[in-house]
Amino acid sequence: MTERETVVLSRDCKALFVPIGIQVNAKKGTEVSILQQLGGSYTVLLEGQMARIDAKDADALGKTRVPLPSESYTGDVTAQSVEQLAWQHLRTCYDPEIPVDIVELGLIYGCDVRETGKQRYRVEVKMTLTAPGCGMGDVLAEDVKEKLLAIPGVADADVEVVLDPPWTADMMSEAARLQTGMM
Numbered sequence: 001m002t003e004r005e006t007v008v009l010s011r012d013c014k015a016l017f018v019p020i021g022i023q024v025n026a027k028k029g030t031e032v033s034i035l036q037q038l039g040g041s042y043t044v045l046l047e048g049q050m051a052r053i054d055a056k057d058a059d060a061l062g063k064t065r066v067p068l069p070s071e072s073y074t075g076d077v078t079a080q081s082v083e084q085l086a087w088q089h090l091r092t093c094y095d096p097e098i099p100v101d102i103v104e105l106g107l108i109y110g111c112d113v114r115e116t117g118k119q120r121y122r123v124e125v126k127m128t129l130t131a132p133g134c135g136m137g138d139v140l141a142e143d144v145k146e147k148l149l150a151i152p153g154v155a156d157a158d159v160e161v162v163l164d165p166p167w168t169a170d171m172m173s174e175a176a177r178l179q180t181g182m183m
Contacts, residue, residue: 004045005034013057018043018050018096021135026053032061036099039092040066041143052096052139068092070151077119077153086111086123086154089147096136100179102127102144106171109162122156123148128167137161 008031015026026032026046032053036043040055042063058065069088075081090108091101102108109126116122125144129137141159148157169182177183 006031007034007061008032009060010062011060013053013060015044015046015051015053016096016136016139017046018052019135021137021139024051026051026060028060034061036094036096037063038094038099039101040068041094041096043096050096052136054143066092068147068150073152077121079113079115079121082121082123082151082153083111083113085151086113086125086148089151090125090144092147093140093143095130095140098130098180100172100176102140104173104176104179105130106173106176107140107167116155119153120155121153122158123151123154124158124160126160126162128162128165130167132163132166 009026009028011028013026015024016022017024033045034042035045042053042061044051044053053061055065070085073085090111091103093102095102095105098105107127107129109128112124114122127144141161145157145159148154
């Protein structure tokens with residue numbers, strides 16, 4: 001999204017100020033400017049500050065929630081399908097300040113799928129942050145966990161934020177470096 005769109009909230013909804021991660025209640029009737037809408041969540045300008053509004057509150061912005069890749073999946077539930085969907089879901093998670101998904105940013109260090117029962121799986125993800133003190137770290141980790149738990153057959157998900165090795169821009173994909181002007 002390159003143009004800002006200004007909308008008036010149709011109902012109260014939760015918002016998180018970026019980058020500090022403080023939760024606020026965005027009130028019905030408040031005017032916000034949509035700065036970015038990626039992966040279903042929205043980065044908006046709220047009361048002069050950047051804030052993130054979750055996909056589940058898209059209707060408050062007059063938008064329709066973007067379905068996750070697994071919502072149209074009709075195949076068998078296997079470790080391979082769960083892993084493939086996990087990577088697709090990870091690509092729907094975005095840093096609210098950077099218009100690049102967390103996989104392309106190089107924030108995902110590992111994604112393991114373990115069978116826990118018949119067609120039941122646990123997904124374990126190790127991820128990092130672009131900066132160790134990022135106030136949005138817990139928010140990003142929770143977003144990842146919620147999206148993993150939405151995959152058919154996933155009974156449990158664990159998202160561990162690790163800071164070693166520390167993230168560097170070299171971990172970004174070539175496409176991400178191009179998109180952010182770092183090439």
